[in-house]
Amino acid sequence: MNIILASTSTLFGQQYLAYLKKEVIDLFKGINEIIFIPFARPGGISHEEYTKKAADFFATINIGVKGLHEFDDQIKALENAKGFFTGGGNTFLLVKTLQELDLMSVLKENIESGKPYLGCSAGSNIGGINMKTTNDMPIVYPPSFDCMGLVPFNINPHYLDPQPHLQHNGETRETRILEFLTQNNIKVVGLREGNWIRRIGNSISVEGTELTRIFEPGKAAYEIEAGSNL
Amino acid sequence: MNIILASTSTLFGQQYLAYLKKEVIDLFKGINEIIFIPFARPGGISHEEYTKKAADFFATINIGVKGLHEFDDQIKALENAKGFFTGGGNTFLLVKTLQELDLMSVLKENIESGKPYLGCSAGSNIGGINMKTTNDMPIVYPPSFDCMGLVPFNINPHYLDPQPHLQHNGETRETRILEFLTQNNIKVVGLREGNWIRRIGNSISVEGTELTRIFEPGKAAYEIEAGSNL
Numbered sequence: 001m002n003i004i005l006a007s008t009s010t011l012f013g014q015q016y017l018a019y020l021k022k023e024v025i026d027l028f029k030g031i032n033e034i035i036f037i038p039f040a041r042p043g044g045i046s047h048e049e050y051t052k053k054a055a056d057f058f059a060t061i062n063i064g065v066k067g068l069h070e071f072d073d074q075i076k077a078l079e080n081a082k083g084f085f086t087g088g089g090n091t092f093l094l095v096k097t098l099q100e101l102d103l104m105s106v107l108k109e110n111i112e113s114g115k116p117y118l119g120c121s122a123g124s125n126i127g128g129i130n131m132k133t134t135n136d137m138p139i140v141y142p143p144s145f146d147c148m149g150l151v152p153f154n155i156n157p158h159y160l161d162p163q164p165h166l167q168h169n170g171e172t173r174e175t176r177i178l179e180f181l182t183q184n185n186i187k188v189v190g191l192r193e194g195n196w197i198r199r200i201g202n203s204i205s206v207e208g209t210e211l212t213r214i215f216e217p218g219k220a221a222y223e224i225e226a227g228s229n230l
Numbered sequence: 231m232n233i234i235l236a237s238t239s240t241l242f243g244q245q246y247l248a249y250l251k252k253e254v255i256d257l258f259k260g261i262n263e264i265i266f267i268p269f270a271r272p273g274g275i276s277h278e279e280y281t282k283k284a285a286d287f288f289a290t291i292n293i294g295v296k297g298l299h300e301f302d303d304q305i306k307a308l309e310n311a312k313g314f315f316t317g318g319g320n321t322f323l324l325v326k327t328l329q330e331l332d333l334m335s336v337l338k339e340n341i342e343s344g345k346p347y348l349g350c351s352a353g354s355n356i357g358g359i360n361m362k363t364t365n366d367m368p369i370v371y372p373p374s375f376d377c378m379g380l381v382p383f384n385i386n387p388h389y390l391d392p393q394p395h396l397q398h399n400g401e402t403r404e405t406r407i408l409e410f411l412t413q414n415n416i417k418v419v420g421l422r423e424g425n426w427i428r429r430i431g432n433s434i435s436v437e438g439t440e441l442t443r444i445f446e447p448g449k450a451a452y453e454i455e456a457g458s459n460l
Contacts, residue, residue, distance in 0.1 A: 012397035043405060044412035090409055092368075132369050137406040138322075138362050139413045141375045145368060158400040163393075167242035169423055170388040175273060176367040179320055182274035183369050193399055 002027065003117040003150055005124035006196035007157045007208075009088055017057045017120075019194065023207075025061050027116045028083050033064040035081040037107075039097040040089025040122040054087060068103075078106045081115065088121025088157075091134040095126060096142035108148040117150070121157045124191070128154040133180055133188050135173075151197060151204055152187075153230065154180075159190035159213060177215045188215040189230065197230065204230045232257065233347040233380055235354035236426035237387045237438075239318055247287045247350075249424065253437075255291050257346045258313050263294040265311040267337075269327040270319025270352040284317060298333075308336045311345065318351025318387075321364040325356060326372035338378040347380070351387045354421070358384040363410055363418050365403075381427060381434055382417075383460065384410075389420035389443060407445045418445040419460065427460065434460045 004020070004027055011019045028034065038050035051067030058065045065085075071077035078084075084107065086094070098104040104126070111117045119127050125134045127150040131142075135158060162172040171179075177188050189197065195208030206212045211223040234250070234257055241249045258264060268280035281297030288295045295315075301307035308314075314337065316324070328334040334356070341347045349357050355364045357380040361372075365388055392402040401409075407418050419427065425438030436442045441453040 008399045010399055012399065041409075041412075042401075044409050093409075093413065132371075133367065135367070135400060137410060138364065138368060138375060139406075139410040140362070145371045158398065160398060160400065163396070166393070168388065168390060169238045169240055169242065170365060170390065171272075176369075179271075179274050179323075180367060180369040182271075183323065 001112060001117075001150060001199050001201065002114060003111060003127065003199045004119070004196050005127045005151065005155060005191075005199075006118070006120045007124070007159065007191040008193045009120035011194060016053060020196065021061065023196070023198075024118060027118060028061075028063055031063065031082045031116065033066065034058070034083040034085055035068050035077060036065045037068045037084065037086040037094075037098075037123070039068070040087060040091065040094035042087070042089035050087060050089075054085060058085075074101060074103055075106050078103060078110055081110065083116040083118075084111065085118040086120070086123030086126065088123055090139055091122040091125045091131050091136045092138050092140050092142055094122045095131050095145070095147065096140050098126070099143045104146075104148060108150070111148070111150060124155050124157050124197070127151055127197075129186055130154065132184060133177060151199060151230070154186050154188045155197070156188055156190045159192045174213075174221065181215060181217050185217050187217075190215060190221075195226065206230055231342060231347075231380060231429050231431065232344060233341060233357065233429045234349070234426050235357045235381065235385060235421075235429075236348070236350045237354065237389065237421040238423045239350035241424060246283060250426065251291070253426070253428075254348060257348060258291075258293055261293065261312045261346065263296065264288070264313040264315055265298050265307060266295045267298045267314065267316040267324075267328075267353070269298070270317060270321065270324035272317070272319035280317060280319075284315060288315075304331060304333055305336050308333060308340055311340065313346040313348075314341065315348040316350070316353030316356065318353055320369055321352040321355045321361050321366045322368050322370050322372055324352045325361050325375070325377065326370050328356070329373045334376075334378060338380070341378070341380060354385050354387050354427070357381060357427075359416055360384065362414060363407060381429060381460070384416050384418045385427070386418055386420045389422045404443075404445075404451065411445060411447050415447050417447075420445060420451075425456065436460055
């Protein structure tokens with residue numbers, strides 16, 4: 001496999017995908033066109049608007065982009081594609097759409113056969129075992145929470161440390177993930193913004209500028225440095 | 231109906247349910263025992279621990295508390311109860327448990343027949359039409375997202391205004407609710423901590439110390455004052 005699962009598409013104050021540009025060039029080396037999966041629709045924007053945003057970035061590295069929604073036969077489109085990018089937004093909407101169109105398993109098979117895949121945020125959540133560690137609001141009901149399992153753990157993108165100044169009683173991210181562990185025997189990678197998971201063949205590492213917080217059943221949470229194997 | 235749906239059980243720096251004490255006394259007037267529904271299990275604590283926490287508060291107002299998990303026949307326990315309190319925690323876990331045990335519809339019928347109901351946080355979410363505006367992490371997969379519809383709208387508890395100092399790319403609460411509205415034709419009440427919804431018969435109002443933010447399809451979000459009808 002040859003994949004990047006990134007916490008976010010955009011760092012604060014930067015342009016879309018700017019911090020990942022070098023990595024994306026490396027990921028898609030030798031490829032001149034990819035398929036963009038716009039189904040997570042951040043902020044409710046249209047598939048067309050979202051695809052244009054991705055295409056504008058990829059034009060700067062000479063890669064063409066087609067939106068998956070443009071194809072009549074979307075399964076065939078995935079089979080014929082050279083690489084994939086799934087953008088962020090709402091994970092429930094993304095998973096529901098992919099499952100209802102029978103696309104999730106086709107995408108998985110094509111990535112497992114070696115085609116490069118870039119996911120950001122919701123697009124990274126679907127690379128995990130299931131979507132039960134998304135931060136998103138459950139605005140639609142998907143047929144299941146199962147995802148592609150491109151890595152043998154779950155991802156919590158946009159991982160956020162507790163904000164002690166907030167006089168608010170909502171759960172911290174850590175509390176939420178610990179609740180997940182009471183119900184699931186699955187490791188969770190808390191991926192701070194600025195970090196990404198890189199899988200090349202069977203080697204899986206975490207990369208980026210921040211420490212990464214790991215949650216495992218029966219263990220205290222701990223931090224690992226960029227470059228560590230997962 | 232005679233119900234309170236509160237944003238939170240606990241205000242910052244205060245004791246459990248302290249800010250609601252006067253309202254809770256009024257809600258359960260003439261009743262000396264209620265059933266507590268502990269299934270949302272905040273922080274993964276046991277049903278026993280959670281029931282004890284509720285019982286300790288209700289002891290101060292001379293009301294006995296039995297945990298629903300203590301009964302062999304939980305449907306009968308709901309039918310025989312004089313009033314109900316559902317505590318906060320994880321809404322997915324709460325809804326999955328109530329639906330799998332066939333308790334959601336029984337609870338709804340008993341509340342609609344006039345028995346008093348107090349919900350906090352997750353316990354308030356289940357009073358809405360569905361749980362698609364919860365803030366919780368989807369740590370388990372419920373049979374559906376449908377809830378009791380004790381009020382003709384959805385609730386977003388712990389409503390939180392944008393935090394502009396946060397250099398973080400996760401969605402604001404308002405963005406999430408606006409995404410919900412692209413997929414659902416349902417009004418959402420953004421209930422800040424310190425506020426609650428009070429239904430007495432057919433009169434539904436919002437009460438408490440804060441303004442309440444209302445989101446409706448096709449309208450800009452707007453604020454209403456405590457005491458306003460919903």
